[in-house]
Amino acid sequence: MTLNLHCQCGKQLAIPETYAGKRVKCPSCAAVLQVPALPEPIDVVADTPVSSFPVSAAPKNMHRSGHGGGANRRSHEVDYEIVGNDMQMVIVELDPGETVIAEAGAMTYMEEGIQFEAKMGDGSEPDTGFFGKMMSVGKRAITGESLFMTHFTHTGAGKSHVAFAAPYPGKIIPIDLATIPGNDLICQKDAFLCAAFGTQVTIAFNKKIGTGLFGGEGFIMQKLVGDGLAFIHAGGTIIERELHGETLRVDTGCLVAFEPHMEYNIERAGNLKSMFLGGEGLFLATLRGHGRVWLQSLPMRRLSERIVANAGPSGKGEGSILGSLGNLLDGD
Structure with a gap:
């Protein structure tokens, strides 16, 4: 030209x-x-009706569950984006009629067109009746969670977004339950953050007495069941390990989640000297089998213990011998 x-x-x-x-x-x-500049090309499209409703601008880099939506799918299929580094937030994109469930108090913001309602249970079994809902509430009470869950539903047009924040420094990881055999996941009691509607949030019991007493997670853990996306949160950095029949020994507080068909047990942390002087605790969690395991680098218990140990008056030579002497003379 x-x-x-x-x-x-x-x-x-x-x-x-x-x-x-x-x-x-x-x-x-x-x-x-x-020489005059060329005009920018204008795309010519066929005549189509234009919606009179405002459509929210979607955040960039939205991801979708790897499981395709089919006729037998129970959970809603949602898009998401995880933002932030150490204090992360997950932004969930909802189409009209889609719902996401979350722990009470986890929501950061929601856009126009989204309505929320606190309900007993996760809504995965709407026909259970009052007694079934009370059973669901009782299970959540046992795990120490809020008795109610919040349901966020997009009732407008176009796409809209709702965001949920992590309660303490760490990472948010998305897990597509449809990729797990049996469509369920075992995780620590406070790991669940939010999930696509249709996901069942229930409990799992440790049948072995030793594992329940010394496994770090107690006798009761959370169990997520469904075929959609679930988002869990844990402290520090989270890594995913896939086992192929071998055994993995983990600090009892660093275990976040694992696939339920794996064998979960405990063992002594070496000999008596190592158990009491090694600083790794008396017992280690062991996982054996084929499947995925998620581990955290900074359990909340370890973080809180370090904060309490270092909490004290400021300006007294922190970390020095003089600072310790000053605390003794002051009666601190």
Whole structure:
């Protein structure tokens, strides 16, 4: 494609389009001429009706569950984006009619068109009746969670977003329950943050007495059942390990979640000297089998113990011998 340019000397120049927006010199009179810039192309589309409803701008880098939506799918299929580094937040994108459930108090913001309602239970079994709902509430009370869960439903048009924040420094990880055999996941009691509607949030019992007493998670853990996305949170950095029949020994507080078909047990942390002087606790959690395990680098218990140990008056030479002497003289 060439551009026709007329010089004041009367000569007509054929300029290649690669010179658009640049200056050229006339070969006849040496006059400097400005080549006009090309207009931006405009896409022509077929006549289609335009919605009169405002549509929210979607955040970038939205991800979708790897499990395709089918006729037998129970859970809603939602998109999401995780933002932040150490204090993360997950932004869930909802289409009209879609719902996401979350722990009470986890919501950070929600856009126009989203309505929320506190309900007993997760709503995965709406026909259970009053007695069934009370059983669900009782299970949540046993795990120490709030008796109610909040349901966020998009009742408008287009797409809208609702965000949920982590309660303490750590990472939020999305887990597609449809990729787990049996469609369920065992996790620590306070790990659940939010999930697509249709996900059942219930409890799992440790049948072995030793594991329940010394496993770090107690006799009762959370169990997530469904075929959609669930988001769990844990402290520090979270890593995913996949076992192929081998045994993994873990600090009892660092275990976040594991696939339920794996064998979960405990063992002594070495000999008596190692148990009492090694600083790794008396017992270690062991996981054996084929499946995935999620581990955290900073359990909340370890963080709180360090905060309590270092909490004290400021300005007294923290970390020094003089600071300790000053605390003794002051009676601290």
